[in-house]
Amino acid sequence: MLTMEFGPDGSVVLNGRLDAAQSPAAQSFLDKVDGVVTLDCRGLEYISSAGLGVLLRTHKRLLASTGKVRLTGVGPHLRDIFTYSGFDQLFEIEAGG
Secondary structure, eight states, X not given: OEEEEXXXXXXXXXXXXXSTTXXXXXXXXXXXXXXXXXXXXXXEEEEOHHHHHHHHHHHHHHHTTTOEEEEEEEOHHHHHHHHHHTGGGTSEEEEOO
């Protein structure tokens, strides 16, 4: 299960697992954002390759209009996933718990 909502600071707060089952809903949500989008990952427990694809498609779309995706609250496990996939080179990542 995954929930996505706007936080009080305008960031997108993710809670749960971003996997293949949740990817279509996550993509639909993120297709509506623009500019520089901060994803608060403190509550994100897991991300699959399908979830990484959602982030990549969103990032590419936003870059085309001078926006981007930033990730905050990234814990050690998620940071490892982003590092192994090379996504740490694509996204601005802020550590957190």
